[in-house]
Amino acid sequence: NAGVTQTPKFQVLKTGQSMTLQCAQDMNHNSMYWYRQDPGMGLRLIYYSASEGTTDKGEVPNGYNVSRLNKREFSLRLESAAPSQTSVYFCASTGVGETQYFGPGTRLLVL
Amino acid sequence: GDSVTQMEGPVTLSEEAFLTINCTYTATGYPSLFWYVQYPGEGLQLLLKATKADDKGSNKGFEATYRKETTSFHLEKGSVQVSDSAVYFCACGTSYGKLTFGQGTILTVHP
Numbered sequence: 001n002a003g004v005t006q007t008p009k010f011q012v013l014k015t016g017q018s019m020t021l022q023c024a025q026d027m028n029h030n031s032m033y034w035y036r037q038d039p040g041m042g043l044r045l046i047y048y049s050a051s052e053g054t055t056d057k058g059e060v061p062n063g064y065n066v067s068r069l070n071k072r073e074f075s076l077r078l079e080s081a082a083p084s085q086t087s088v089y090f091c092a093s094t095g096v097g098e099t100q101y102f103g104p105g106t107r108l109l110v111l
Numbered sequence: 112g113d114s115v116t117q118m119e120g121p122v123t124l125s126e127e128a129f130l131t132i133n134c135t136y137t138a139t140g141y142p143s144l145f146w147y148v149q150y151p152g153e154g155l156q157l158l159l160k161a162t163k164a165d166d167k168g169s170n171k172g173f174e175a176t177y178r179k180e181t182t183s184f185h186l187e188k189g190s191v192q193v194s195d196s197a198v199y200f201c202a203c204g205t206s207y208g209k210l211t212f213g214q215g216t217i218l219t220v221h222p
Contacts, residue, residue, distance in 0.1 A: 004154075031208045042115075042200060042212040043155075050208075058209070090154055094208040098143050098162075102154035 002026055004103035006091050012109045013081045021076040021106050023091030029101075031094040032074040033058075034066060036087040037105075043090065049074055081110045113138040115203050117213035124191055124220050132186040132216045134175075134201035143204035144168075144177055144184040149215070150197045158186075158199070191220045 004025045013019055025032065030051045035043040045058030049068040063085060065077045074093075078085060088107050092100040118133040136144065143162045147155040159168030164179035173188045184201060201213040 033209070040214055042214040043210075044212075045209060048209060092155075098204045098208050099145075099157050099160065100155075100208065100210060102147075102156070104152075104154045 004091055004093055004101050006089075006103035006106050008106060009104070010107045010109075012111065013078075014111055015082060016080050018077070018079050018081065019108075020078075021089055021091075021108075022073070023075065023103060024073045025091075025093040025101070026072065027093060027095060027101065028071070029093035029095040030071070032068065033092045033094075033100065034064075034074070034076045035090045035092065036060065036085075037090060038087050046076065046089075078108075081108075083110045086110045113142070113203050113205050113211040115201050115211050115213040117199075117201050117216050120215075121217035121219060124218070126193055126220055126222050127190045128220075130186070130188040130191045130195075130218070132199055132201075132218070134184045134186065134213060136182050136184065136201075136203045136211075138182075138203050138205065138211075141179075144175070145202040145204065145210065146173070146175055146184070146186050147200040147202060147212075148197045149200065155200060191218075193220045193222055196220045 007022045033048040034046040047066040049055045052071045091103045114137045145160045146158040148158045159170040161168040161177035167176045202210040
């Protein structure tokens with residue numbers, strides 16, 4: 001039981017490049033989330049998926065897209081990376097009871 | 112929208128000192144309240160939670176009481192250890208399991 005896994009752990013991009021952050025959970029959770037963490041800002045919700053087949057915008061969705069591929073996987077795509085997207089990205093999932101379980105994070109640097 | 116405010120940090124304490132990290136929230140309805148902890152280089156882990164007014168969450172010597180009259184959920188520990196050094200996040204649970212996080216408080220405990 002690995003919980004929530006994220007790949008890659010670290011990535012460096014040039015401005016304008018694209019990439020997809022992968023997230024998977026093996027807890028049979030319905031809801032999944034993508035956050036970004038910036039110094040002094042806490043975690044801010046980018047997108048979430050309340051169930052397989054649905055996605056909704058969070059607080060800071062601009063510049064991102066998501067895909068809920070199946071119940072296990074929820075990916076985050078940056079189509080044209082910008083330096084303002086330099087951050088640490090966390091995926092999380094929730095089953096019954098509201099507790100969110102977090103992955104280890106992806107550190108992204110956009111030059 | 113919902114918001115969470117944590118006391119500004121960082122907080123530096125000596126081992127065995129008493130810890131308080133203040134947290135207040137603004138939310139509609141009756142949210143659940145959470146404290147998460149983040150150790151260096153890792154994702155967030157649930158520390159404790161409370162789901163209704165006057166509930167007390169506790170774990171690993173940490174406690175917090177859901178105070179609806181003051182919209183607060185302050186984190187306390189009677190005697191901190193070096194191993195408690197981490198970043199602590201207060202969060203408020205909203206619809207579809209979404210969480211609104213405070214900005215985080217860095218705790219450093221010296222021997």
